[in-house]
Amino acid sequence: MPDDMARPLIRDRGEAGGSRHLEASMSDSPVIGIMGTGDFSRSLARRLVSSGYQVVVGSRNPKRSEDLFPEEVEVTSQVEAASQAALMFVAVFPEHHSTLLELKPSLAGKTLVDVSNGLRINHDGPSNAEQLADMFPDSDVVKGFNTISAWALQRGPRDASRQIFLCSNSSKAKSSVMQLCRRMGFVPVDMGLLSSSLEIENLPLSLFPSWRIPILCTLFLFILFYLYNFLRDVLQPYVTAGKSVFYKMPIETVNVTLPSVALVMLALVYLPGLCAAFFQLWSGTKYNRFPNWLDRWLTCRKQFGLCSFLCAALHAIYSLSLPMRKSTRFKLLLAVRQMKEGDEVWVEEEVWRMELYVSAGIMALGLLSLLAVTSLPSVANSVNWREFTFIQLIRWPSD
Ligand SMILES: NC(=O)C1=CN([C@@H]2O[C@H](COP(=O)(O)OP(=O)(O)OC[C@H]3O[C@@H](n4cnc5c(N)ncnc54)[C@H](OP(=O)(O)O)[C@@H]3O)[C@@H](O)[C@H]2O)C=CC1
Numbered sequence: 001m002p003d004d005m006a007r008p009l010i011r012d013r014g015e016a017g018g019s020r021h022l023e024a025s026m027s028d029s030p031v032i033g034i035m036g037t038g039d040f041s042r043s044l045a046r047r048l049v050s051s052g053y054q055v056v057v058g059s060r061n062p063k064r065s066e067d068l069f070p071e072e073v074e075v076t077s078q079v080e081a082a083s084q085a086a087l088m089f090v091a092v093f094p095e096h097h098s099t100l101l102e103l104k105p106s107l108a109g110k111t112l113v114d115v116s117n118g119l120r121i122n123h124d125g126p127s128n129a130e131q132l133a134d135m136f137p138d139s140d141v142v143k144g145f146n147t148i149s150a151w152a153l154q155r156g157p158r159d160a161s162r163q164i165f166l167c168s169n170s171s172k173a174k175s176s177v178m179q180l181c182r183r184m185g186f187v188p189v190d191m192g193l194l195s196s197s198l199e200i201e202n203l204p205l206s207l208f209p210s211w212r213i214p215i216l217c218t219l220f221l222f223i224l225f226y227l228y229n230f231l232r233d234v235l236q237p238y239v240t241a242g243k244s245v246f247y248k249m250p251i252e253t254v255n256v257t258l259p260s261v262a263l264v265m266l267a268l269v270y271l272p273g274l275c276a277a278f279f280q281l282w283s284g285t286k287y288n289r290f291p292n293w294l295d296r297w298l299t300c301r302k303q304f305g306l307c308s309f310l311c312a313a314l315h316a317i318y319s320l321s322l323p324m325r326k327s328t329r330f331k332l333l334l335a336v337r338q339m340k341e342g343d344e345v346w347v348e349e350e351v352w353r354m355e356l357y358v359s360a361g362i363m364a365l366g367l368l369s370l371l372a373v374t375s376l377p378s379v380a381n382s383v384n385w386r387e388f389t390f391i392q393l394i395r396w397p398s399d
Pocket residue numbers: 035036037038039040041058059060061065090091092093094096099115116117145146147148149150151391392393398
């Protein structure tokens with residue numbers, strides 16, 4: 001029916017022709033509740049409505065928060081929402097979980113989804129979800145959605161940020177949340193019992209976890225090769241022949257160092273594959289587990305490759321900027337000659353201008369290459385965007 005097709009699924013409140021009641025097409029789907037009206041709640045409500053769910057939001061002050069939600073969402077008191085919803089998302093900070101205790105009778109026998117993040121990494125704790133489960137022993141607590149930022153929820157499942165890590169002690173509650181995830185276009189990942197919730201809460205707190213070793217390795221190799229090149233090209237001529245070529249340190253020595261690092265890093269991309277092949281030949285089967293160090297190395301190959309590419313790109317930029325530097329040196333020589341003839345104003349202005357252009361050029365090219373390398377993974381859709389969920393740590397100003 002063309003009329004139905006033309007009607008938007010989500011309307012903001014107050015739009016002409018809108019109804020405050022839920023669409024007839026949604027009436028057969030379960031009512032999903034969300035406690036809290038913050039950023040996460042708003043994004044989740046929109047995504048749930050566009051996935052065909054009826055949504056009821058519980059607020060301490062429903063009148064104030066009503067306009068923040070699309071009109072298909074019913075914003076009501078916390079008690080009312082708790083009694084209407086079959087499944088409740090707790091989008092409230094964990095320090096305020098205890099303020100929900102009065103809803104215990106209304107939430108008994110229902111599924112509570114704890115979306116909260118931890119504040120500190122690797123605390124021993126009970127996790128937020130375990131504390132919530134202790135507060136509501138008659139409800140089934142499921143941990144999940146904390147690795148998805150409000151921003152990613154609003155944009156919908158794109159790139160590789162589709163995974164939602166879930167765990168619960170109730171398999172029935174977990175599978176109902178998994179079904180909900182799939183209907184919203186996300187990919188649920190079963191992490192087992194609620195005892196895994198601490199691990200899930202820690203996930204967004206570790207920034208770029210798989211980049212640490214490759215970056216440290218790049219830095220170590222860079223320092224090693226730079227020292228070698230410095231000793232060979234700068235210090236040795238100075239000590240043996242008294243020739244001062246220290247001006248080579250910032251550009252030429254760096255430029256000689258970069259390709260060596262890039263090549264070794266590239267070798268480190270392919271080496272673990274060979275080691276794995278040897279390991280399988282050695283053990284005569286492909287069904288043995290690789291040792292832990294090899295396993296971790298194999299999973300970091302993409303990052304090793306990108307670091308290698310970054311060094312190679314920087315080498316190209318440095319090589320391109322070398323002629324610019326040589327031309328500056330030539331101008332400098334000219335300037336010195338003119339200075340001897342007494343034209344000092346020209347010397348000051350021209351030399352500094354050229355130095356400025358060269359430095360700005362190198363910095364701009366360096367920045368561009370960094371941007372290219374960091375955006376490359378998203379273009380290639382090869383990085384798990386879970387690693388980028390630090391965006392969710394940036395809080396938007398509340399209304
Ligand atoms: N923002 C994000 O990108 C992500 C957030 N999360 C998690 O979601 C949860 C909510 O985050 P977010 O929406 O950003 O937070 P906000 O501060 O934006 O919202 C929190 C909401 O909690 C409600 N609330 C209920 N009781 C209290 C209370 N006693 N004191 C203060 N507020 C209360 C408020 O709604 P009202 O006034 O209507 O009752 C408030 O709007 C957090 O646990 C966070 O870790 C997880 C992943 C991503």
